[in-house]
Structures are given as structure tokens and as C-alpha cells.
Amino acid sequence: MLTYTLRTLVRMALTFFVIVTLVFFATRLSGNAIDFLAGEGMTQRDREILIRYYELDRSIWDQYLAFLRAFLDGNFGLSFIERRPVIQIVVERLWPSAQLLLSAIGLTLVVALPLGVIAAIWRKHWLGSAAMVVAFLGYAVPNFILAVVMVLVFAYWLNWLPVVGNGTPLHFIMPTLAMSGVLIAALTRFTRNAMLDVLGQDFMRTARAKGLPERAVILRHGLRNASITLLSVIGLQIAGLAASGSVVVESIFAWPGIGDLLVSSAIRRDYPVLQFGVITVAIAVIVINAAIDLAYAWADPRLRHQLKG
Amino acid sequence: MSMALNIPASSALRRMWTDTNTIQKIAFAVGLALLVMAFLGPLVAPHDPDAQSLLARLRPPIGFERANPAYPLGTDELGRDILSRSLHGLRLTLMLAILGALLGLLFGGLLGLLAGVVGGRTDAVIMSAVDTQIAVPFTLIALFTLAIFGSSLQVMVIVLGLAGWEQYARIVRGDVRRLMHLPFIEAARAAGAGPRRIAFTHLLPNIVSPLVVQFTLSLSNIVLLESTLSFLGLGVQPPTATLGSMVGIGRDYMPTAPWIVIVPALLIVLLTFAVQVVGDWLRDSVDVRLRAR
Numbered sequence: 001m002l003t004y005t006l007r008t009l010v011r012m013a014l015t016f017f018v019i020v021t022l023v024f025f026a027t028r029l030s031g032n033a034i035d036f037l038a039g040e041g042m043t044q045r046d047r048e049i050l051i052r053y054y055e056l057d058r059s060i061w062d063q064y065l066a067f068l069r070a071f072l073d074g075n076f077g078l079s080f081i082e083r084r085p086v087i088q089i090v091v092e093r094l095w096p097s098a099q100l101l102l103s104a105i106g107l108t109l110v111v112a113l114p115l116g117v118i119a120a121i122w123r124k125h126w127l128g129s130a131a132m133v134v135a136f137l138g139y140a141v142p143n144f145i146l147a148v149v150m151v152l153v154f155a156y157w158l159n160w161l162p163v164v165g166n167g168t169p170l171h172f173i174m175p176t177l178a179m180s181g182v183l184i185a186a187l188t189r190f191t192r193n194a195m196l197d198v199l200g201q202d203f204m205r206t207a208r209a210k211g212l213p214e215r216a217v218i219l220r221h222g223l224r225n226a227s228i229t230l231l232s233v234i235g236l237q238i239a240g241l242a243a244s245g246s247v248v249v250e251s252i253f254a255w256p257g258i259g260d261l262l263v264s265s266a267i268r269r270d271y272p273v274l275q276f277g278v279i280t281v282a283i284a285v286i287v288i289n290a291a292i293d294l295a296y297a298w299a300d301p302r303l304r305h306q307l308k309g
Numbered sequence: 310m311s312m313a314l315n316i317p318a319s320s321a322l323r324r325m326w327t328d329t330n331t332i333q334k335i336a337f338a339v340g341l342a343l344l345v346m347a348f349l350g351p352l353v354a355p356h357d358p359d360a361q362s363l364l365a366r367l368r369p370p371i372g373f374e375r376a377n378p379a380y381p382l383g384t385d386e387l388g389r390d391i392l393s394r395s396l397h398g399l400r401l402t403l404m405l406a407i408l409g410a411l412l413g414l415l416f417g418g419l420l421g422l423l424a425g426v427v428g429g430r431t432d433a434v435i436m437s438a439v440d441t442q443i444a445v446p447f448t449l450i451a452l453f454t455l456a457i458f459g460s461s462l463q464v465m466v467i468v469l470g471l472a473g474w475e476q477y478a479r480i481v482r483g484d485v486r487r488l489m490h491l492p493f494i495e496a497a498r499a500a501g502a503g504p505r506r507i508a509f510t511h512l513l514p515n516i517v518s519p520l521v522v523q524f525t526l527s528l529s530n531i532v533l534l535e536s537t538l539s540f541l542g543l544g545v546q547p548p549t550a551t552l553g554s555m556v557g558i559g560r561d562y563m564p565t566a567p568w569i570v571i572v573p574a575l576l577i578v579l580l581t582f583a584v585q586v587v588g589d590w591l592r593d594s595v596d597v598r599l600r601a602r
Contacts, residue, residue: 011440018441026457136332140582142533144540144553145574148560156564244448248537252560262449263541266456278453282445289444 004297012290019282023275024067028060077272079265086276090258094280096166097250097257101242103172104179108238112184116191117223120199131188138185143245147178147252164254175253179245183238190233194226201225231296239285239292329590336586339579347403350396355379358397359548362388367566383568385559395572398550402580405462405551406531409469413531414524416470417477424478425485426508436482439475447472451534455543465535465544472534473527480523484516525588529581536577552577 070076076086119131154161154174162171198204199222207221208214243259250259258277265273329337351358362384369376370383370391377384382391424435442450451468458464485508488494497511538544539553547554552573559569 014437015441015444018437019445023453026453136585140585141578142536142581144537145556145577148556148563148570148574151560152563152567152570156567240446243446244537247448247452248541251541262452263543266452267542269456271456274453274456278449281449285446286444 005294008290008293012286015286016283020068020071020279021064023279024064027271027275028063076276079273080270081268081273086272089273090261090277090280093256093258093261096255097246097259099166100172100175100179100250100255100257101246103176104183104242104245105238107176107180108183108187111180112187113191113223115184115188117195117218119188119192120195121218123196132192135185135188135192138181138188141181143178143182144248144252146181147174147249150174150178151252166255171253175249175255178249178252179242182241182245186237186241187230187234190230190237191226194229194233195222197229198222198226228296228299231292231299234292239288243281243285333586333590336583336590340583340587343399343576343580343583344403346396347400351393351400354390354393354396355381356390356393358389358394358550360389364388367562367569369566370568382572383566385555385569386562386566391569391572394550394555395552395576398552398555398573399576399580401545401549402532402535402552402577405465405469405535405545406528408466409472409531409535410524410528412466412470413473413527414477414520417474418481418520420474421478421481422485422508422512425482425489426504426512432482435478439478442475447534448537451538452543455538460538460543460546462545465538468538469531469535472531473523476523476527477520480519481516484519485512488512488515522588522592525584525591529584529588532577532581532584552580 074087078084079086079089082089115131115134119128119135122128150161151163151174155163161174162168163174165171166175203225204217204221207217212221246257246259247262248259249255250257251263254260258281262274262277262281264270265277365377365380365384366388367386368380368384368388371378371381373383380390380392382395384390385394420435420438424432450471454468454471455464489512494507494511497507502511535544535551536553536556539551540557542554542557545551545554547558555573556570556577559566559573562569
């Protein structure tokens with residue numbers, strides 16, 4: 001288990017390093033770095049001073065090392081537009097994003113797990129087909145269209161729900177639904193497939209044969225074993241979907257989270273914010289994936305024993 | 310081609326057709342209709358998609374009050390014809406998606422082939438690139454790339470091409486490594502074939518069908534990605550119409566002119582639905598034949 005943990009951590013660090021490196025070289029590839037670092041509207045003299053100040057007259061490798069060193073020191077630069085340290089701007093956005101993400105994941109689990117189990121157990125029944133139709137629609141309707149249609153119906157026509165910001169619990173309803181749509185579709189499908197795999201196993205027959213009630217068989221022996229497979233899927237698929245979902249949904253509902261920040265800084269070319277925001281979200285996704293990897297190894301008794309031995 | 314070869318192929322096709330369910334048949338019909346609309350529509354479109362007519366702004370579709378019969382689906386905030394813009398937008402969205410998917414297939418397929426055939430350190434480097442791409446949500450990469458390099462059509466195609474390459478690389482590498490141990494590859498090697506000949510004449514024809522399936526599946530993701538980026542204002546720039554940008558810009562006029570949004574939104578949903586169902590169907594029918602073997 002210890003070597004497995006170490007290996008996961010090393011892989012995590014490596015991915016992180018690759019991302020920071022790619023971000024650095026992408027910014028340098030795009031043209032003169034000074035435009036990137038300092039914005040527009042400067043005289044030739046100011047440019048030269050800044051080029052010397054940022055040591056852009058040195059070789060690209062020296063610059064790369066300096067970039068890494070600044071990064072490790074926690075010095076991420078100033079926003080072009082707000083003129084505040086980038087780290088402050090990004091940190092303010094983390095909690096609203098986390099709130100929205102948690103409520104979306106909560107809703108997804110509550111809806112998708114039962115739907116997936118139903119779809120697996122009554123596979124030939126209309127109930128199972130209905131569950132799969134829900135899953136399919138969730139996949140085919142992109143989250144921005146779901147959001148726009150909800151705004152049209154619930155905000156403009158019916159005037160029930162607020163559109164902008166995160167002030168009250170009512171503000172959570174539409175963004176949460178818009179973000180959960182794809183997640184519910186994905187998790188329902190995965191739950192169904194994982195359950196179908198488990199339902200055919202020998203231990204299910206044994207559980208029934210020893211006289212357990214069907215509920216206990218399905219939930220304790222079925223879903224619990226399926227959940228091991230689900231964990232790994234949730235890590236890879238759900239983290240990615242949630243990250244791109246929050247970018248779209250937050251910018252539609254002007255939710256003061258990090259996704260909204262990324263889109264606005266990309267449109268306004270506020271590169272320092274964009275650069276640090278992208279790295280932050282990437283780190284978050286990598287850490288979540290690593291944590292789920294470890295949880296997966298710990299949750300699966302077969303893997304746990306193998307790793308011990 | 311002789312009749313003897315044609316008959317089994319057509320009966321296999323017929324069997325595949327009878328195996329489809331109603332949803333799949335609807336999806337085929339929708340997909341075909343959209344293809345025809347995308348490629349013939351712009352020829353019959355009543356207006357230039359970018360032509361403005363400020364006297365006919367925000368007119369509703371035919372059948373509503375204040376409708377103008379010259380604009381069957383209404384006009385947008387600059388008096389541009391929604392029907393013409395939707396047809397052109399559909400074509401641009403489809404073309405970008407197909408080009409992007411082809412680029413991803415080419416790039417990922419070649420890298421996967423290289424990783425599988427050469428192995429060793431090349432394999433390790435390519436696969437760690439694949440792992441990195443899987444670990445980072447692609448929307449982030451796309452946002453970053455478009456902000457830095459600008460959002461011209463060329464950059465857009467490259468971004469869409471990068472969106473799925475790692476899947477092709479994984480599939481090709483896995484299949485190549487499986488096939489490399491089979492006798493016919495050994496025989497080819499014994500007959501003196503070099504690695505390039507083995508890769509392109511012996512391996513590639515054997516991995517075409519999973520690639521076709523992956524192509525269709527990734528196409529719907531790419532349509533979605535393009536629409537999302539254009540919706541956010543980071544994709545194709547105005548005045549050029551794509552379905553996503555029509556929804557994105559029209560959203561500001563939604564309370565008074567919902568038709569600006571509804572028509573392109575409906576087209577996006579239909580398009581992703583059709584492509585996805587066809588992709589799933591293709592995957593299932595290829596899988597069945599693999600299992601029967």
C-alpha cells in the first residue's frame with residue numbers, strides 16, 4: 001500500500017510538472033512574452049525596461065528556471081485588469097465553485113444511482129428503458145442549451161427563479177440542474193453497466209440461495225461491489241465533466257466561481273489570471289483523481305491484499 | 310467486384326438494419342436529413358447569412374404576429390435571416406467537427422502506431438502524453454489555447470483535433486501490441502518486411518473498424534466542444550454563424566425574441582443525438598461481430 005501511494009504521488013507530481021511546463025512554453029510560443037506579461041499601451045522605452053526587468057533578454061532555459069522558481073515561491077504575478085495578485089483573485093473564487101460542484105454531485109448521486117440500479121434490474125421492463133431514455137437525453141442535450149432553455153422558461157416566462165449570482169438558495173437550483181444533466185446521464189450509464197456485470201456473478205446466486213431478502217442482495221452484495229468499479233469511473237469521467245461543466249454553467253449564470261473567472265480572463269486576455277486559473281483547476285482535478293485512485297485501492301479487498309503482499 | 314462477394318455483404322447490411330430499434334432508425338433519418346440540410350441548404354438559403362436589414366429586426370417566425378414572409382424562421386437583432394444563418398451555421402459546425410475529428414484520427418492514430426510498433430522509450434513518452442491529456446479536462450486546454458493563439462478557423466480546427474487524439478492513440482497502441490504477437494506478423498517479419506511495411510500494410514487494415522467506431526463517437530463530442538466554445542464567445546468569431554455562437558449571442562435577446570436561440574439550439578441537440586446514436590449502434594454491431602468470431 002505504501003509503495004502504491006508513493007507511486008500515485010510521484011505520478012501526480014509528474015503530471016503537475018508537465019502541465020506547468022506546457023503552460024510556460026505555450027505562453028512563449030504565442031509571440032513576444034512582454035505583450036503577454038505587461039499588456040498594451042506602452043512606449044518603446046518602457047518595453048525595454050520591462051524586458052530587462054523580467055529578464056526576457058536571457059535564454060529561454062534561464063527564463064524557464066526562473067518561472068519555476070517564482071512558481072515555487074508562490075509568486076504568480078498580477079492581474080492585468082484588476083492589478084491585484086493573481087492568487088488572491090483565484091482563491092476568492094474557489095469556495096463558490098466548490099459549493100456549486102458539491103450540490104451538483106449530491107444531486108447526481110441521489111438521482112443517478114437509483115436510476116442506474118433500476119435500469120439494470122428491470123432491463124427488459126419499460127421502467128428500465130425509461131431510465132435509459134433519461135440517461136440518453138442527458139447526454140444529447142449539451143449543458144449550455146439546458147441552461148439557456150431553463151432560463152427562458154423558469155426566469156423569463158414563469159418568473160420563478162433568479163438568473164444571476166449565488167445570493168440565495170434559490171440561485172442554486174438552475175446552475176445545479178444544468179451542471180448535473182450530463183453527470184446524471186454518465187453516472188446512470190456507468191451504474192447500470194457495473195450492476196449488470198455484478199448481477200451475473202456467482203456470489204449473487206449464493207446470497208439468494210442462503211435466503212437473503214432481494215433488497216439486501218441487490219444493495220449489500222450488488223451495489224456495494226459495483227461501487228468499486230464506479231469509483232474509478234467517477235474519478236476520471238466525472239472530474240473532467242464537472243470541470244468543463246462548471247466553466248460553461250458558471251459563465252452563463254454569472255456564478256462567482258473559478259469557471260466564470262477562466263472564461264472572462266480568456267475573453268479579456270488577462271493572461272496571468274488565465275494561466276494560474278488553468279493550473280489551479282488542473283491541480284484540483286489531478287489531486288481528486290489521485291485521491292480516488294487511492295480510495296479505489298483501499299476499497300477493493302482483492303487489490304488491498306495484493307498490495308499488502 | 311463479383312456477385313459472390315456482394316451478396317454476403319448486402320445480407321449482412323440487411324441484418325444490421327433489422328437489428329436496429331426505433332430510436333436508431335429515427336436517428337439515422339435525422340442524421341441524413343441534417344447532412345442534406347448542411348450540404349444543400351446553403352445553396353437554397355433565401356438570404357446571405359450575414360446580410361443585415363435593420364428595418365426587419367427581431368421579426369418572429371411565420372405564424373406569429375409581425376412576421377415577415379421573406380424570413381420564414383424570423384430574424385435576429387441585426388435583421389439577419391435565422392433560416393439562412395442556421396443552414397450555414399450547421400454546415401460550418403459539421404465541417405469543423407469532421408475536420409477536427411480527422412485531424413485527431415491522423416495524429417492519434419500515427420502516434421499510437423508508432424508507440425505500438427517501436428515500443429520502448431518512444432512508447433513510454435507517447436503514453437505519458439496520453440495520460441497527461443486524460444488527466445486535464447480538455448475544456449481548460451481549449452480555453453488556454455484559444456486565448457493565446459486567437460480564435461481563427463485554423464486554430465479552431467487544431468484545437469478540435471487535439472480534443473480526441475489520445476483515445477485513438479490508446480486504441481491503436483493496444484490493438485497493435487495484441488496483433489504483434491500473432492503469427493501473420495511474424496511471418497511478414499520473417500519474409501523481410503521492415504517496421505514501416507508491417508505497420509501500414511499488415512497492422513493498419515486490421516484496426517480499421519475500432520477506429521471508425523471511435524471516429525463516430527468522438528464526432529459528437531467535438532460538435533459539442535465546438536458549440537460550447539462558440540457559445541462562450543471563444544470559438545468562431547462574428548459575424549460568421551455557427552450554431553453555438555447563434556445561441557450565445559441570441560441569449561441576450563431571449564426574453565423578447567426566443568426564436569433566435571430555439572432554432573440553432575434544436576439543431577445542435579438533433580445533431581448530437583443523431584451522431585451519438587449512430588456511434589453507439591456502430592460500436593455495438595462491431596462488437597457483436599467480434600464476439601461471434
